[in-house]
Amino acid sequence: MSFFGKLFGVEKKLPPIDIANFIQVDMHSHLIPGIDDGSKSIEESIELIRAFKEFGYKKIITTPHIMSDYYKNTPEIINQGLTTLRAELSKQKIEMEIEAAAEYYLDFDFSDKIHSEKLLTFGKNYLLIEVSYLNEPDNIDAIIFELQTSGYNIILAHPERYPFWYNNPKRYETLKDKDILFQININSLAGHYSPGAKKVAEKLIDLGMVNFIGTDCHHANHLKFMQDALCQPALHKLVESGKLMNNTL
Numbered sequence: 001m002s003f004f005g006k007l008f009g010v011e012k013k014l015p016p017i018d019i020a021n022f023i024q025v026d027m028h029s030h031l032i033p034g035i036d037d038g039s040k041s042i043e044e045s046i047e048l049i050r051a052f053k054e055f056g057y058k059k060i061i062t063t064p065h066i067m068s069d070y071y072k073n074t075p076e077i078i079n080q081g082l083t084t085l086r087a088e089l090s091k092q093k094i095e096m097e098i099e100a101a102a103e104y105y106l107d108f109d110f111s112d113k114i115h116s117e118k119l120l121t122f123g124k125n126y127l128l129i130e131v132s133y134l135n136e137p138d139n140i141d142a143i144i145f146e147l148q149t150s151g152y153n154i155i156l157a158h159p160e161r162y163p164f165w166y167n168n169p170k171r172y173e174t175l176k177d178k179d180i181l182f183q184i185n186i187n188s189l190a191g192h193y194s195p196g197a198k199k200v201a202e203k204l205i206d207l208g209m210v211n212f213i214g215t216d217c218h219h220a221n222h223l224k225f226m227q228d229a230l231c232q233p234a235l236h237k238l239v240e241s242g243k244l245m246n247n248t249l
């Protein structure tokens with residue numbers, strides 16, 4: 001970035017990353033209609049999936065929230081929604097490979113779920129988890145241990161969106177030391193969530209800690225921001241790092 005670019009906060013932009021070549025698979029979104037805070041109807045889901053296709057995605061692994069308080073989803077509810085969505089895609093002759101897993105929130109009774117049911121995973125038994133935005137859960141290390149001894153490979157959703165870790169960069173290292181995979185949100189790179197999230201996402205890329213990138217798409221607005229995210233130098237850096245595993249899914 002030039003001196004004046006820095007001075008006036010003008011960001012350098014690069015040509016957009018070609019999703020069809022370099023990312024291919026999205027593994028974090030909320031596209032099953034009516035079961036969380038994502039898509040509200042089958043029509044909206046279809047519109048979003050059409051947009052994913054236009055962006056160049058070849059496959060979508062959609063991940064509805066599972067939370068004990070707000071979104072009491074089960075594998076049955078999610079799989080039923082997936083069946084309906086696939087039927088509509090086929091009816092409208094839209095070719096898109098679509099699977100479903102979940103974004104599990106580490107809440108008070110998550111630990112019970114680990115032992116009472118087979119959690120929804122994708123790829124190599126990857127389990128997508130998120131935590132509270134307010135504070136680090138007291139039991140996070142115990143949960144990680146329980147999940148790993150049960151054979152799950154943990155992906156932490158959007159580590160750049162947890163402000164309580166911003167002044168504690170060592171925490172990211174200890175999580176990586178525990179073999180936690182990191183998935184950043186593509187729109188964090190466009191500054192969609194906060195300047196802090198953008199900065200931390202860029203830092204994690206610089207440190208070679210990012211394994212997956214996801215849209216975390218809840219609605220069409222998220223896809224609009226992506227146009228900008230695709231041109232960000234940090235995304236180019238991530239793609240060139242060779243660390244990105246989306247296309248292995």
Ligand SMILES: [Fe+2]
Binds near residue numbers: 103157216
């Ligand atoms: Fe999400």
